[in-house]
Amino acid sequence: MAQFNITITEELLHGLFLSNGRDEAFSKLLEEIFNQVLLAQSSEQIGAEPYERTEERTAYRNGFRDRQMTIRVGTLTLRVPRHRNGKFSTELFARYQRSEQALILAMMEMVINGVSTRKVEAITQELCGKSFSKSTVSALCKQLDPMVHAFRTRPLEKHYPFVIVDALYLKVREDHRVQSRGLLIAVGVNEEGYREIIGFQVANTETESSWGEFFASLKERGLKDVRLITSDNHKGLVNAVKRHFQGTTWQRCQTHFSRNMLDHTPKALQPEIKEDLRQLYEAVDVDSARKVRDQLLGKYGMKAPKAAALLDESFDDVTAVLAVPLKYRKRLRTTNGVERLNQEVRRRERVIRIFPNEASVIRLMGALLIEQDEKWQVGRKYFDMDLYYQSIENKKTKGSNSAA
Numbered sequence: 001m002a003q004f005n006i007t008i009t010e011e012l013l014h015g016l017f018l019s020n021g022r023d024e025a026f027s028k029l030l031e032e033i034f035n036q037v038l039l040a041q042s043s044e045q046i047g048a049e050p051y052e053r054t055e056e057r058t059a060y061r062n063g064f065r066d067r068q069m070t071i072r073v074g075t076l077t078l079r080v081p082r083h084r085n086g087k088f089s090t091e092l093f094a095r096y097q098r099s100e101q102a103l104i105l106a107m108m109e110m111v112i113n114g115v116s117t118r119k120v121e122a123i124t125q126e127l128c129g130k131s132f133s134k135s136t137v138s139a140l141c142k143q144l145d146p147m148v149h150a151f152r153t154r155p156l157e158k159h160y161p162f163v164i165v166d167a168l169y170l171k172v173r174e175d176h177r178v179q180s181r182g183l184l185i186a187v188g189v190n191e192e193g194y195r196e197i198i199g200f201q202v203a204n205t206e207t208e209s210s211w212g213e214f215f216a217s218l219k220e221r222g223l224k225d226v227r228l229i230t231s232d233n234h235k236g237l238v239n240a241v242k243r244h245f246q247g248t249t250w251q252r253c254q255t256h257f258s259r260n261m262l263d264h265t266p267k268a269l270q271p272e273i274k275e276d277l278r279q280l281y282e283a284v285d286v287d288s289a290r291k292v293r294d295q296l297l298g299k300y301g302m303k304a305p306k307a308a309a310l311l312d313e314s315f316d317d318v319t320a321v322l323a324v325p326l327k328y329r330k331r332l333r334t335t336n337g338v339e340r341l342n343q344e345v346r347r348r349e350r351v352i353r354i355f356p357n358e359a360s361v362i363r364l365m366g367a368l369l370i371e372q373d374e375k376w377q378v379g380r381k382y383f384d385m386d387l388y389y390q391s392i393e394n395k396k397t398k399g400s401n402s403a404a
Contacts, residue, residue, distance in 0.1 A: 027075075027076060030076060031076040031077065031078065034069075034076065034078055035078055035079050038078065038079065038080060038081060038090060039081065041081075041088075041090050042061065042081035042083070042088055045058075045059070045083070045088060045089070046058055046059045046060070046061070046083065047059075059083045059084060060083065060084045061081060061082070061083060061084070062082040062083060062084040063082050064079040064080060064081055064082060065079075065080050065082055066078070066079060066080070067080050144363055144366075144367060145359075145363060147366075147367075147370065148362060148363055148366030148367060148370070151366060151369070151370050151373075152199065152200065152362075152366060153221065154221070155221055155222050156188075156198055156218065156221045156222035156223045157222055158190040158191055158192075158196075159190065159191040159224075159225060160188030160189060160190055160191075160196070160198060160223060160226060161189065161191070161225070161226065161227040161228065161385075161388065162188065162189040162226075162227060162228050162230075162324075162328070162332055162383075163186055163187070163188045163189075163198070163223075163226050163228070163229045163230070164186070164187045164188075164229075164230045164231070164332070164335055164337060164338050165184070165185065165186045165187075165211075165229065165230070165231045165237070165335075165338070166185055166231065166232070166335045166338040166339065166342065167182045167183060167184050167185065167203075167206050167234075167237075168182070168183050168185075168342045168345065168346070169181065169182055169183070170183055170349055170355060170361060171353065171354045171355065172202075172354070172355045172357065172358055172361055173354055173355065173356055173357065174357065174358065178354055179204075181202050181203065181204065181358065181361065182202070182203045182204070182205060182206045182210065183200060183201075183202055183203075183345070183361070183365060184199075184200060184201045184202075184203055184206075184210065184211065184214045185197065185199075185200045185338060185341065185342075185369070186198050186199045186200070186214070186218060187337065187338050187341070188223070189382055189383055189385075191385060191389075192381070192385065193381035193382055193383040193384055193385045194376055194377060194381055194382060195337070195376045195382045196373060196376065196377075197341075197369045197370075197372060197373045197376075198218060198223065199214065199217065199218050199221070200365060200366070200369055201213070201214045201217070202358055202361050202362060202365075206234055206236055206237065207236040208235070208236035208237075208239045208240045208243075209236075210236070211236055211237045211239075211240035211241075212240040212243060212244060214240075215240055215241070215244040215245070216244065219244065226245055226248045227248065227249065227324070228248065228249045228250075228251055228320070228321065228323070228324060228332060229241050229245060229248055229249070229250050229251065230250075230251040230253060230321075230332055230333070230334065230335055231250070231251075231252075231253060231335060232252070232253045232256040232335060233252050233253075233256060233257070233260070233314075233317075238250065249320050249323055250317060250320060251317070251318075251320045251321045251332060251333060252314060252317040252318050252320070253333075253334045253335045254277075254281050254318060254333045254334050255334040255335070255336060255339075256334075256335070257314060257318050258274065258277055260310060261273060261274075261277060261307050261310060261311065262274065264304065264306035264307040264310055265300075265304045265306075265307040266303070266304060269300070269303060269304055273296075273300065273304065273307060276292075276296055276299070277296075279292050280292045280293060280296065280318075280319070281333065283319070283322070284326065285322060286319065286322050289315075289319045289322060290315075293311065293312070293315050296308070296311060297311065297312060321333045324388070324391075325387050325388060325391050327383075327384075327387060328383055328387075328388065331382065331383070341369075341372060344368060344372065345365060345368060348364060348368060352364075
């Protein structure tokens with residue numbers, strides 16, 4: 001693994017903690033880091049450090065060329081290595097700039113359409129200059145849109161036994177009105193144990209029809225044999241899961257369920273019932289969970305009757321995750337993993353506030369999700385799937401022996 005030596009001057013460090021100079025200091029820090037990454041990639045491709053004599057060397061350095069990369073905190077000057085006997089290649093620019101380009105494009109469209117705020121106008125003038133045309137925006141869109149489309153429509157050739165779905169709402173300007181749109185997101189855990197963003201879709205409302213259309217598109221692209229789907233208890237979503245994934249176990253998000261329980265509990269009892277629910281969630285098997293449930297029903301049946309009724313009604317859905325091996329349950333019993341992804345989306349959305357059109361939503365959200373997906377693919381595995389597939393084989397063997 002390449003090691004980087006980053007030198008941070010006292011002036012730069014001081015600037016990071018000053019509000020009036022933070023952007024400039026941060027851009028300089030990024031510039032230093034990115035240049036170190038480029039140098040490390042150059043050494044890796046050549047097979048030797050600068051001035052190092054080794055038989056593994058495949059090429060020689062031939063200086064640098066400067067390249068500008070514009071981000072929200074300023075323009076970076078990066079020194080891209082040149083090789084004599086080979087071509088230096090890097091994905092740094094493409095990977096980092098996709099979401100930045102999509103964000104800037106959304107702001108440029110707002111300016112052109114006359115619906116931008118002063119903050120947006122200031123940012124676009126700083127990054128893009130004072131004047132740009134619709135043709136400029138259109139040309140830039142043509143660079144990003146095919147990548148996002150390819151990502152959204154790619155075949156799902158792997159097996160995804162676990163899927164987590166969630167939605168968040170964004171504001172979009174359509175027909176001269178600001179309307180709410182749902183961004184539906186599906187994250188799958190593949191057979192190798194890595195997370196993937198297997199799909200996303202912009203919908204008018206979070207209805208059974210919208211979710212059904214989304215799930216149908218995932219199945220058309222190859223999604224099948226899903227073992228467990230985790231989501232909140234939105235009626236349209238749950239009905240669509242039952243209709244499109246018959247035979248698949250549905251896990252009701254325990255975080256959302258806890259909030260629902262607290263909403264039905266007198267305030268004085270909320271800390272106590274929250275702690276008691278934790279015992280239910282930590283149960284090792286269904287029998288243990290039932291014992292905890294019965295204790296809670298007896299304890300709160302009179303003091304919090306609405307909460308007790310909700311627990312009794314929802315018990316099977318809240319504890320459905322007990323059907324999978326213990327080591328997988330903590331990350332599959334809630335939608336928290338997708339919620340953290342939503343926070344990244346919100347961070348960009350706060351800059352835009354109101355998207356100029358639906359296409360800009362797909363472009364920016366798509367660019368963000370592509371980058372997150374790439375990070376997951378080169379990061380640590382979410383699960384070691386060996387135990388899961390071994391448990392499936394054991395059940396098959398046990399079933400065969402019983403039949404015999």
